[in-house]
Amino acid sequence: VKFSGRTGSTGDIPQFTNSPTLIVMVGLPARGKTYISKKLTRYLNWIGVPTKVFNLGQYRREAVQAYKTFEFFLPDNEEAMKIRKACAITALKDIHHYFTQEQGQVAVFDATNTTRDRRADILCFAKESGYKVFFVESICDDPDIIEANIMEVKLSSPDYQDCDKEEALVDFLKRIECYKMSYVPLDDEMDRNLSYIKIFNVGFRYLVNRVQDHIQSRIVYYLMNIHVTPRSIYLCRHGESELNLLGRIGGDSGLSPRGNKFACTLAGFIQSQCIRNLKVWTSHMKRTIQTAEALGVAYEQWKALNEIDAGVCEELTYEEIQEHYPEEFALRDQDKYRYRYPKGESYEDLVHRLEPVIMELERQENVLVVCHQAVMRCLLAYFLDKSAEELPYLKCPLHTVLKLTPVAYGCKVESVFLNVEAVNTHRDRPVNVDVSRDPQDALLTVPEHI
């Protein structure tokens, strides 16, 4: 397999994590541990660090088929204690397996881990196997936040499917009380040799202790940039461009008449949404800038949002690529995520270049990103937790706005087609990806164009 100009490590994440990292969540129930676990895992996977969440509640639900009441969590419930400890051991075993047999790099142990004993057990386990440990503690004493959390994610939990909301809320608050009695937060003095971050009241304040390495530093930076203020992110491509019409990839052409029409329609759509303090971002390429111009509002240009560089294939049609570079064309179909156009980029490179955009999107509130097909696929994959295999084939048609709204542990997606016709630029993976295939087989899935 020939990838131009690259041997050895891929992308730009220096492989400084030789030993796997075990991230250990700490905190009372309804403090956002699972929210943080899932989000962090999604981010790390997206930037190319294989990461997995191990949620102890899940293990408990599998061991104890039917949840009855908060009494399961009373500290003097010996039967339950035994089960809970067994679950923890099973989870740690699975983590061990993930690291040793599944090439995992980071595991997030999502549980309350509120006692010093439990944390000592985990440290012991990690030390035996040479795993680095990083604690993430979430501390919150704002009753409004806690209640909002319970409403958003607890009431719909499998534990409470047969309860009415009031009952569930009461039971859950009692559950929290069970933990409070024995909760020992990470201590400035006693835990001074541990590596951890303490998050106070959803990011108002942080205490960071002994960051050991690159990945922990990145994790800290990420955790310090995320927030839970409600907002929406709008993603769309530029209006249809002249090169789009000709079935040519890349380049820096202007909008076609229909593309211009889309831009005007987009302006109307945005206005009708009445979005508070909307920020608009574009790339440095004409077609996104022209689209944003029609909105009549200030916008920021990011070079990082430029379309994937197709190198020697810039401005060619797929037919021309097949004619001049049949082998490259096949290799790309074999591994579209990692394949790098000669003198160009790969999707993997794109993800790396988009990381600062994602970081800033996390910091921001309402944002409209006017970008390009490959770029939009990368951003969408981040928000919707799509794998590297799925990412290059995500459907991002022209003249369609995706509205992403964070909700519970994920992202709600609303797709709005603005009713202005455009060419289809989506090329599915053909069945035959062999380098010796017929041109016909190669071009089977090419969308129509002039």
Add this chain to the structure above:
Amino acid sequence: MTVSSLSPSDSNSCLRAPRPLRASERRRVETLRSAPLRRSRTARIMRGSARSHGTQERDKCVCMTNCPTLIVTVGLPARGKTYISKKLTRYLNWIGVPTKEFNVGQYRRDCVKIYKSFEFFRPDNEEGLKIRKQCASAALNDVQQYLGEEGGQVAVFDATNTTRERRETIVRFAEQNGYKVFFVESVCEDPDVIAENIVQVKLGSPDYTDCNTDEAIEDFMKRIKCYENSYQTLDEDLDRELSFIKIIDVGRRYLVNRVLDHIQSRIVYYLMNIHITPRSIYLCRHGESDLNVKGRIGGDSGLSLRGKEFARYLAKFIQDQNIKDLKVWTSQMKRTIQTAEALSVPYEQWKALNEIDAGVCEEMMYEEIQENYPLEFALRDQDKYRYRYPKGESYEDLVQRLEPVIMELERQENVLVICHQAVMRCLLAYFLDKSADELPYLKCPLHTVLKLTPVAYGCKVESISLNVDAVNTHRDKPENVNIHRSSEDALQTVPPHL
């Protein structure tokens, strides 16, 4: 027109015949010809080096802050405040955020010509207090001037600021002027660290030029004592409305409160990644390449015979240096990888370390660029830092792409970075605090290793030429940068090649 696929296995890089301009390029050139340097939005869009629409911010990134930021250091003497101030200022300027530090100690030295003893700092020394207060005011006035008329974005107010009262005064000043305030407190009780600080930067201070070491240390310790009694550290509760980072024991621990915006977030990230463990950074270019010899820029060629020799010499040099735990980084281009291979140690490849992309000028000789793109050639000479090759990059773009490399270099200890001319210039500019104007002309010859060792507030540089001949690839700025200049004038400073 045929364009062949260039892959690393090709030993003969194809010489690309200049191809006719595409329609898009022709349009761009026409626009440039009609209004070559007018910073109009359209021209920018055509050339692809556009700015944020409707704002003054740099094109590379988000509008960092609408209002300027006032960073205020807090801490007893010898806690690293000036070290942090200078380093942070250097970093922010390098990434394109105009920043300046204002050291109140400097103002005090300008005011009180001769420093006698620690008694000046006694809390009951009314005369001293008056002067010190005046100096702080003078400094804040200059801050106002810098953030206002001079277009500064960030000012670092470097002083002890150890009392709540003083800090409140500053916060009021900032509110009046519409600045955001971010406190950076350094807390350290480790006597070894403090002693080391004093030795490294205080003894050489103008305050102590005529003292012997012991006297100076004794006086300085008494000076610290003067502040200790009235020191009110930033408090989690009392100061919970303020934005700050508290750095404890040189980075073992951080308390971060109320980060308000992007620039503060970047500052926090940077401060959390720097350290003061002694180490050295070695920068060098790949060995001489085949394209170097032909006077061609860019491309992805392998090493020439002399380049290979350099690689072997480099291996020996590195061995002789006996460097503890050396990390070796290269780009993803053949010539740096081949150089590292000779070292026989593991190395990391960073795409971010790839040479500047010369776009349509890739693999051309300067003579060919002059022949085919005389306008572009001149524009580049006019503003080499910001100029972006058509379909390529600018130095400004390079700096942005190198920022994660710098961040990781800060985290690491001993590192050897094998890179390229433009890339090395950017990295060097960061370490040696060179301006955007100087950066593209820094001399980074082939076959020469630069050893950078942080010392006091700066960086010691040792230049080691490994005694293997190589072509010179450094092209100085010619005198005539006018777009109508003759070919001769344009090519005057081109170094000789085959």
